[in-house]
Amino acid sequence: TSAYSSPAKSLGDPGITPLSPSHIVKDSDAEDAVDQLFLVVVAIDFGTTSSGYAYSFTKEPECIHVMRRWEGGDPGVSNQKTPTTILLTPERKFHSFGYAARDFYHDLDPTESKHWLYFEKFKMKLHTTGNLTMETDLTAANGKKVKALEIFAYALQFFKEQALKELSDQGGSDFENTEVRWVITVPAIWKQPAKQFMRQAAYKAGMASPENPEQLIIALEPEAASIYCRKLRLHQMIELSSRAPVNGYSPSDTIGTGFTQGKEHVRRNRQSRTFMVENVIGEIWSELEEGDRYIVVDSGGGTVDMTVHQIRLPEGHLKELYKATGGPYGSLGVDYEFEKLLCKIFGEDFIEQFKIKRPAAWVDLMIAFESRKRAAAPDRTNPLNITLPFSFIDYYKKFRGHSVEHALRKSNVDFVKWSSQGMLRMSPDAMNALFKPTIDQIIQHLSEVFDKPEVTNVKFLFLVGGFAESPLLQQAVQSAFGSRCRVIIPQDVGLTILKGAVLFGLDPAVIKVRRSPLTYGVGVLNRFVEGKHPLEKLLVKDGTRWCTDVFDKFISADQSVALGETVTRSYTPAKPSQLVIVINIYSSEQDNVSFITEPGVKKCGTLRLDLTGTDAAVPNRREIKTLMQFGDTEIKAMAVDVATSKSVKVGIDFLNY
Numbered sequence: 001t002s003a004y005s006s007p008a009k010s011l012g013d014p015g016i017t018p019l020s021p022s023h024i025v026k027d028s029d030a031e032d033a034v035d036q037l038f039l040v041v042v043a044i045d046f047g048t049t050s051s052g053y054a055y056s057f058t059k060e061p062e063c064i065h066v067m068r069r070w071e072g073g074d075p076g077v078s079n080q081k082t083p084t085t086i087l088l089t090p091e092r093k094f095h096s097f098g099y100a101a102r103d104f105y106h107d108l109d110p111t112e113s114k115h116w117l118y119f120e121k122f123k124m125k126l127h128t129t130g131n132l133t134m135e136t137d138l139t140a141a142n143g144k145k146v147k148a149l150e151i152f153a154y155a156l157q158f159f160k161e162q163a164l165k166e167l168s169d170q171g172g173s174d175f176e177n178t179e180v181r182w183v184i185t186v187p188a189i190w191k192q193p194a195k196q197f198m199r200q201a202a203y204k205a206g207m208a209s210p211e212n213p214e215q216l217i218i219a220l221e222p223e224a225a226s227i228y229c230r231k232l233r234l235h236q237m238i239e240l241s242s243r244a245p246v247n248g249y250s251p252s253d254t255i256g257t258g259f260t261q262g263k264e265h266v267r268r269n270r271q272s273r274t275f276m277v278e279n280v281i282g283e284i285w286s287e288l289e290e291g292d293r294y295i296v297v298d299s300g301g302g303t304v305d306m307t308v309h310q311i312r313l314p315e316g317h318l319k320e321l322y323k324a325t326g327g328p329y330g331s332l333g334v335d336y337e338f339e340k341l342l343c344k345i346f347g348e349d350f351i352e353q354f355k356i357k358r359p360a361a362w363v364d365l366m367i368a369f370e371s372r373k374r375a376a377a378p379d380r381t382n383p384l385n386i387t388l389p390f391s392f393i394d395y396y397k398k399f400r401g402h403s404v405e406h407a408l409r410k411s412n413v414d415f416v417k418w419s420s421q422g423m424l425r426m427s428p429d430a431m432n433a434l435f436k437p438t439i440d441q442i443i444q445h446l447s448e449v450f451d452k453p454e455v456t457n458v459k460f461l462f463l464v465g466g467f468a469e470s471p472l473l474q475q476a477v478q479s480a481f482g483s484r485c486r487v488i489i490p491q492d493v494g495l496t497i498l499k500g501a502v503l504f505g506l507d508p509a510v511i512k513v514r515r516s517p518l519t520y521g522v523g524v525l526n527r528f529v530e531g532k533h534p535l536e537k538l539l540v541k542d543g544t545r546w547c548t549d550v551f552d553k554f555i556s557a558d559q560s561v562a563l564g565e566t567v568t569r570s571y572t573p574a575k576p577s578q579l580v581i582v583i584n585i586y587s588s589e590q591d592n593v594s595f596i597t598e599p600g601v602k603k604c605g606t607l608r609l610d611l612t613g614t615d616a617a618v619p620n621r622r623e624i625k626t627l628m629q630f631g632d633t634e635i636k637a638m639a640v641d642v643a644t645s646k647s648v649k650v651g652i653d654f655l656n657y
Contacts, residue, residue: 038181042163043219043501045081045185046155046198048123048330049301050466051098052081053163054498061506064499068166080495084123086155090115092146097158102367105141106360110391113360114142119151120363121332124302126194127187128328133655134200141359152201156184160207181215182207183505185497187298188220188324189305189517192605192654195634200655217505218633222298222307222324224500225464227510229296230316231503232490240478240487289313293321294460295485297446297477298497299467302330304442308455312512322454323515323558327445331373331467333438338369341434345411350399354392361391376431377471384431385423393422432472439476446477450484458485464496513562516630518587521553522569522607523596537595551586551593551601554628558591561631570642571624573611581609581624585652605654609639624648 042055054066066080082098087105089095095116096104105118117140125148129136137145160177167175186198195218202208208215290313297306305326309318343351355362365388372384393404400407408418415430449455463477468489478487490496504510528538528545539546554567571581586596587604595601609624623642628635639648 037179038215039179040167040175041181041183041502041505042167043183043185043224043498043505044156044159044163045221045498045501046123046159047081047084047300047466048121048303048332049084050081050494051084051155051159052495052498053159054495054502055163055167056502056506058506061503064502066495066498067162081498083120084155085118085120086122086151086158087119088117088140088146088154090117092117094154094158097155102363106364108360110358110360117142117144117146118359118363119146121301122148122151124328124332126197127190127303132193132197134197136197141355141363143356149197149201149204152198153204156202156207157205160205177206178215180207181217181505183217183219183501185219185221185224185501187300187303187305187326188222188307189303189326191517192635196653196655199634217508219501219504220307220324220633221300221465221497222296222305223318223320223511223633224497224504225298225462226294226296226307226309226318226500227503228496228500229294229462229464229488229490230311230318232488238489238491240474240482240489293455293458294462295449295455295458296462296464297442297468298326298465299442299463299473300330300465301332301467302328304329304445304465304467306446306449308449308458317510317512319513320511320515320560322449322452323517325445325449327441329438329441329445331438331470333441334373334434335366335369337434337437338373341413341416341430345413345416346396346404346407347400350396353399354395358389358391358395361389361395364389365392372426372431373434374469376428376435378432378475380428380431383417383425383427385419385421385425387423390422435470435472439473442473443476443480446481450481461485461487463487463489464493466494468493509563511563513560514631514633516555516557516559516561518589518604519553519557519591519593520555520585520587520604520630520635521551521593521596522583522585523548524550524552526550549595549597551596551598553593555630556591557589563631564629565631566627566629569626569628571609571626573622573624576622579610579612581611583607583609584657585654603657605652606657607637608651608653610649610651611641626650628652 038058040055040057042053044053045051052067054064056064083102084098085101085105086097087095087101095101101118102120105113105116108116119138119140122138125136125138126132134147134149136148138148138151139145160182164175164177164180167180182202184198184202186195198218199213199216202216203210291310293308293310295306295308297304303326305324307324308321310321311317312319339351365386368387368389372386375384388404396404396407405418408416408424413430415427415433417425419425450458461477461481463474467473474487474489481487525539525546525548526533528547533547537547537549539548552569554569555561571583573581583606584603585605585607586601588598588601590598590600593601596603607626607628609626611622611624624639625642626637626639628637635652635654637650637652639650640646641648
């Protein structure tokens with residue numbers, strides 16, 4: 001047997017032995033599964049607030065290993081992921097990532113720290129930037145700007161090195177990057193440019209290359225969660241509704257206690273970092289019949305996005321019923337409300353100055369808030385204390401000439417008091433008020449999705465992602481939708497996406513049908529038809545009347561597309577000598593678009609056909625057949641020269657056009 005035969009043994013955990021390979025049921029379309037070139041699949045969950053990786057050897061797909069524990073870590077925050085923070089030296093070279101970056105930055109002298117570049121929560125920039133390019137900047141805590149592509153590449157390179165090192169240590173010999181298939185997760189609501197940006201950053205980090213793109217798969221976060229959830233056993237989740245005791249807890253226990261006991265139960269079983277995914281379809285599935293529908297709500301730090309899936313038996317393939325939706329309603333919204341509260345008490349001018357002048361202390365204050373934020377619960381009665389860093393108190397006195405205590409007394413914020421131990425004392429109501437805007441947006445959005453005709457008869461709602469650990473969010477979802485479907489939370493909810501992404505990397509063909517988020521097409525010339533086409537679009541060329549700017553639709557918003565299904569078009573170069581054809585791609589949120597000049601239609605990318613290197617004996621009229629795929633997590637294209645049947649180099653670009 002190979003050195004990898006039983007990771008459980010090498011981890012010194014007698015409790016788990018992998019199933020023998022003979023138990024693996026081979027799907028009929030197993031050839032879609034990972035080519036045996038890759039020995040291991042490593043998934044990286046690159047989150048807004050925290051990140052991590054997990055892996056599985058292709059020979060033992062039922063064992064998922066979550067990365068080693070990280071050094072550092074916060075009181076009140078136990079998890080296997082590390083904060084998504086990165087530190088560059090004053091010379092802009094990579095220094096450290098995660099807890100290490102945060103702690104080092106924090107220990108620097110303020111005179112020094114202002115030269116170092118510290119970044120956190122930077123992933124949201126890809127979602128919020130309307131015209132993302134390779135040149136987009138990120139701003140460090142000290143106000144300096146760095147190219148976003150560099151920061152993302154540094155972060156991915158860090159994970160690449162950590163994972164390869166762990167694999168090498170475990171196998172006892174050096175592990176090559178070529179033996180790894182990488183999976184990177186992104187929110188499903190991200191637009192095409194952001195996905196392409198992630199891919200470019202991964203190429204820069206050396207995970208894969210334009211020549212070998214298959215080595216990297218972009219996975220959509222709620223899809224990954226969905227794949228994992230359908231494998232769940234009943235003891236691996238907590239059901240919020242009071243229909244039946246789960247894990248032997250009666251419904252009379254409040255959510256809170258059931259959740260803690262559940263967590264204890266998991267903690268005892270979680271000394272090992274290896275998770276068994278049983279190959280039988282999970283018990284939850286035994287209640288799902290062909291055609292049943294469920295919704296996965298992935299609530300993370302930056303975004304919340306949701307997807308509606310339908311199960312197709314017997315293989316348990318998934319079909320997307322409604323295009324992924326969501327928005328920037330992650331737990332960052334709560335931090336933002338806390339910042340607004342501080343501005344209200346101490347003045348916006350002071351907070352802005354403090355963030356720039358004492359960036360490390362600001363980070364400290366937000367860490368203190370984070371652990372209290374995690375202690376917020378619906379039935380909490382005692383206040384939450386947040387320690388103010390000494391430099392906050394000191395700097396405030398210098399800035400305003402009076403004390404922090406005075407500011408609190410003077411401000412008309414009732415629920416926040418000053419305690420003599422140097423803390424902000426928040427009543428539970430004040431804390432809950434910080435959650436309210438974000439939770440309200442999530443519930444509002446979910447209600448809209450539930451009202452869609454495609455979303456009737458949903459059996460389960462799976463709540464996943466880091467923010468799903470919040471009892472306030474759990475209670476809000478349960479009380480709003482508990483009567484319509486069963487609300488279920490996987491136990492180690494923060495790792496759900498990570499484990500699902502590994503499963504997706506092992507078998508990317510598990511999701512057979514997706515919905516296109518937008519309408520895509522190109523602008524073409526059509527023969528002018530009197531009465532049908534507007535006169536201002538008329539173009540007369542060599543005696544022929546053409547209508548310009550006609551939108552040739554490839555696919556409509558919310559249309560369902562099967563994996564591998566292609567949209568075919570043929571293009572002819574204008575002159576035989578032409579060596580490059582560049583076609584603009586347009587998108588719209590509307591279904592029926594007639595012209596590319598209509599409101600809401602935007603140019604979103606280019607399709608570039610490179611005709612160099614095809615045969616010298618070129619026929620007068622060449623026809624290039626182009627095939628585009630919209631059913632995967634990214635839009636892909638290929639092209640063929642019809643006369644010679646040779647493939648033509650094609651690039652589809654949503655970033656640099």
